[in-house]
Amino acid sequence: MKKDIILSGVGGQGILSIATVIGYAAIDSGLYMKQAEVHGMSQRGGDVQSHLRISSKEIHSDLIPFGGADIILSIEPMESLRYLPYLSEEGWVITNSTPFDNISNYPDINAVKEEIGKIKKHILIDADDIAKNIGSPMSMNMVMVGAASDFLEIDFEKLEKGIRFIFGSKGEEVVNKNIEALNAGKEFSEKFRNK
Amino acid sequence: MAFYAFEMSEKYQVPVLLRLTTRLSHSRSGVEVKPLKNENELKLPEDKRQFVLLPAIARKRYKMLLANQEKFESESETSPFNTYYEGKDKSIGIIACGIAYNYLMENYNDSPCPYPVLKVSQYPLPRKQVEKISSECKQLVILEEGAPMIEEMLKGYLGNCLNIRGRLDGTLPRDGELNPNLVLRALTGKITEMKTVPQIVAARPPKFCNGCGHIDAYNALNEVMKEYGDGHVLADIGCYTLGALPPFNSINSCVDMGASITMAKGAADAGLFPAIAVIGDSTFTHSGMTGLLDAVIENTNMVLMIMDNSTTGMTGGQDSHAVDRLVSICEGLGVNKDHIIRVIPLKKNHEEMVRIIRQEISYNGISVIIPTRECMQTLKRKTKANK
Numbered sequence: 099m100k101k102d103i104i105l106s107g108v109g110g111q112g113i114l115s116i117a118t119v120i121g122y123a124a125i126d127s128g129l130y131m132k133q134a135e136v137h138g139m140s141q142r143g144g145d146v147q148s149h150l151r152i153s154s155k156e157i158h159s160d161l162i163p164f165g166g167a168d169i170i171l172s173i174e175p176m177e178s179l180r181y182l183p184y185l186s187e188e189g190w191v192i193t194n195s196t197p198f199d200n201i202s203n204y205p206d207i208n209a210v211k212e213e214i215g216k217i218k219k220h221i222l223i224d225a226d227d228i229a230k231n232i233g234s235p236m237s238m239n240m241v242m243v244g245a246a247s248d249f250l251e252i253d254f255e256k257l258e259k260g261i262r263f264i265f266g267s268k269g270e271e272v273v274n275k276n277i278e279a280l281n282a283g284k285e286f287s288e289k290f291r292n293k
Numbered sequence: 294m295a296f297y298a299f300e301m302s303e304k305y306q307v308p309v310l311l312r313l314t315t316r317l318s319h320s321r322s323g324v325e326v327k328p329l330k331n332e333n334e335l336k337l338p339e340d341k342r343q344f345v346l347l348p349a350i351a352r353k354r355y356k357m358l359l360a361n362q363e364k365f366e367s368e369s370e371t372s373p374f375n376t377y378y379e380g381k382d383k384s385i386g387i388i389a390c391g392i393a394y395n396y397l398m399e400n401y402n403d404s405p406c407p408y409p410v411l412k413v414s415q416y417p418l419p420r421k422q423v424e425k426i427s428s429e430c431k432q433l434v435i436l437e438e439g440a441p442m443i444e445e446m447l448k449g450y451l452g453n454c455l456n457i458r459g460r461l462d463g464t465l466p467r468d469g470e471l472n473p474n475l476v477l478r479a480l481t482g483k484i485t486e487m488k489t490v491p492q493i494v495a496a497r498p499p500k501f502c503n504g505c506g507h508i509d510a511y512n513a514l515n516e517v518m519k520e521y522g523d524g525h526v527l528a529d530i531g532c533y534t535l536g537a538l539p540p541f542n543s544i545n546s547c548v549d550m551g552a553s554i555t556m557a558k559g560a561a562d563a564g565l566f567p568a569i570a571v572i573g574d575s576t577f578t579h580s581g582m583t584g585l586l587d588a589v590i591e592n593t594n595m596v597l598m599i600m601d602n603s604t605t606g607m608t609g610g611q612d613s614h615a616v617d618r619l620v621s622i623c624e625g626l627g628v629n630k631d632h633i634i635r636v637i638p639l640k641k642n643h644e645e646m647v648r649i650i651r652q653e654i655s656y657n658g659i660s661v662i663i664p665t666r667e668c669m670q671t672l673k674r675k676t677k678a679n680k
Contacts (some may be wrong), residue, residue, distance in 0.1 A: 125323045134320040141531070144499030160320040160392065164472040164487045179494050183487040200500070205493040207537065213388035264619045 099129070099251050100153040102162040105180045107173035109146045112239035116171065117148045119243055119260035122250045124152040126259060143179055143200050150220050152250070153176045161245045171246045173225065173239055174198045175210045182217075190219045192287070193258050194238065196226035221245060221290050237279035244283020254284070294374065294414075296327060301368065303333075305361055306343075314438040316470060317392055324401045333616045345494045362417070370421050374414035377422050382407040385480065386430025388423070390443060391469075392437035400472035400480070408480075418443065427455055434457035434479060438471050490511070498538055506666035507600055509638035513646035514569070514598070517654070518543070521567060527555040528559065529581070531573035532606045543571075550576050554597060556583035567654040569596040574615035575605040584620060589627040595651045596653045597661045610671045623661045630677075632656060638664040639680040 103120070107113045108152040115257045124131040134181050149162045170191045172178030178193035185191065193214060197207050210259050214220050225241035240261060247254055298309040320328045321677055331372060342350055380386075384517045387410045390398045393410045409427045413419070427433055427447070433455060435444040441460040448457050458464040465471065474485045501508050511533075518525060527542035529552065536543040546556055558568035577599050589597060601619060605611040615622070624632045632653060636646050646664070653660035 108497065110502075128322065132320065132322045134316060136319065142499045142535070143497075144504060145497040147606075155402075157322075158395040158397075158402070159473045160316050160322075160395065160474050163399060163477075164485050165474075177497075178492055179491050182490055185488055201495055201497055203495045205495060209493050213493060 103150040103169045104167045105148040106177040109142050112171050122263050123256035127170035132158045151215050162256045175284045191217045192221045194223045194225040232278050234275035237276045240276045240279040241283035244280040245287040247284045333475045354626045368420040369415050370384045376412045377418045379630040380409040386433050388435040396473045396476045397641040402478045503668045504669045505640040506629040510534045510664040511541045517650045525561040526569045527553045527556040528571040529576050533600045551580035556595050557595050558588045574601040575613035578614040586626045592658045599663045601665040604668045604671045606668045632660040635663045
């Protein structure tokens with residue numbers, strides 16, 4: 099088993115929490131894990147990416163080779179396109195559809211969605227909306243983890259445990275809302291694929 | 294590896310440097326942990342003068358260091374971090390250093406590498422293994438992250454010692470980070486096919502957080518500096534360095550911590566007017582204070598702006614030593630009280646800030662303006678915690 103995942107978004111949106119939840123679940127499942135990331139000033143409102151690699155065999159490179167990613171998991175639609183050179187022929191793009199518009203030249207969102215539509219295997223999910231509906235807008239990133247959960251080959255319970263690990267100190271309510279978000283993302287993702 | 298480095302440092306009584314490259318520093322992974330080493334007993338070194346680096350002592354210690362070189366080399370030759378992998382195809386021998394070895398092996402996940410490989414992660418170079426690989430292979434490919442140090446060493450100044458390929462002959466790019474694809478191309482000439490980034494994707498450079506006080510401070514500074522043109526603002530390293538990017542384009546330098554003040558002083562000495570230094574509160578206490586003292590002693594005609602967001606924002610909001618001390622530090626260093634002025638960088642105070650910056654530029658001597666407003670990130674965290 100090997101999963102190479104590019105996580106992408108805008109600084110402050112929560113991709114490092116995604117990396118921590120999946121990374122924790124992977125290690126807890128006895129898998130190898132490597133993760134390379136950008137942080138500090140370079141993430142303030144700018145594009146951020148993280149290379150997350152999970153495997154049952156020892157992992158060599160910290161970076162995913164170009165053309166090698168199984169999944170681009172993006173919490174911002176335009177950002178999902180920025181990393182297409184990493185996507186493998188059969189790879190999935192799983193992305194939030196709500197734009198994060200903090201630049202003056204953000205492209206027409208319909209054109210962005212059209213580009214995403216051209217990718218053979220993709221899931222577009224309005225994670226912001228789903229998170230709002232369950233009353234926890236901050237959990238948008240965990241909706242995205244849920245949307246990708248069927249592709250990770252990691253037990254769903256391990257992901258829940260990962261959420262407990264990073265949000266545990268914030269109390270049971272925060273943990274439960276994030277687990278609810280995880281489930282809602284998974285459910286939407288299944289429906290999208292069966293459409 | 295750090296564990297091993299500490300042991301080696303103790304054994305030879307020398308500092309051992311752990312060389313980190315960018316990717317290694319920004320990467321994480323599951324690790325196996327050993328039981329902690331016990332702390333050393335607190336005692337004086339046998340040679341009580343070993344850290345007294347007077348020339349006579351330093352010369353003696355340098356001889357000891359030189360005498361140890363052979364031992365360092367033999368440690369390298371037997372080190373678990375330097376490994377020789379035999380390979381049947383001797384047309385190429387590969388010396389892969391540190392993280393570059395990982396990029397090499399990424400290309401041989403499914404089949405073993407056919408070439409002999411020397412993995413180097415401990416220095417000095419393991420001479421025996423280097424001699425072996427260079428004598429049994431027709432040519433060497435050197436894979437190193439960062440500068441091509443080993444490649445230059447082995448190639449020699451005249452470049453005619455061995456048949457060596459790497460960053461210097463264009464087999465790999467001369468600069469920039471390596472990756473598995475570049476290593477594959479270096480060995481096989483194979484160029485990875487990849488999708489292109491759609492043209493509609495716009496650049497998204499990092500920027501100030503919404504509501505950040507630096508925005509208001511730079512807006513005021515920019516308005517004043519319009520009169521003088523570009524090339525008057527020497528700055529430093531911190532979130533406020535983003536002022537170098539559009540739409541602000543406010544600052545002209547960022548060299549090292551504290552250099553804003555010393556460069557502005559040098560520029561003022563050389564006749565630049567006005568000379569403005571911009572530094573953050575925590576960088577100022579880290580290494581800006583000595584430069585300010587120098588400017589005070591010579592009453593340099595410059596304006597220092599200490600952008601006080603009361604934290605170390607760029608690295609994640611650690612406490613700043615400057616909190617509640619900035620004014621008294623400046624006074625203590627000898628800045629005239631009347632020319633240490635706090636302002637609150639808010640849109641509504643724009644005119645006032647512009648007026649004060651103009652006024653202090655016109656004062657012939659050293660002025661300190663301190664735009665003070667807490668970092669939005671730490672403010673958010675505190676507000677949340679207080680709920």
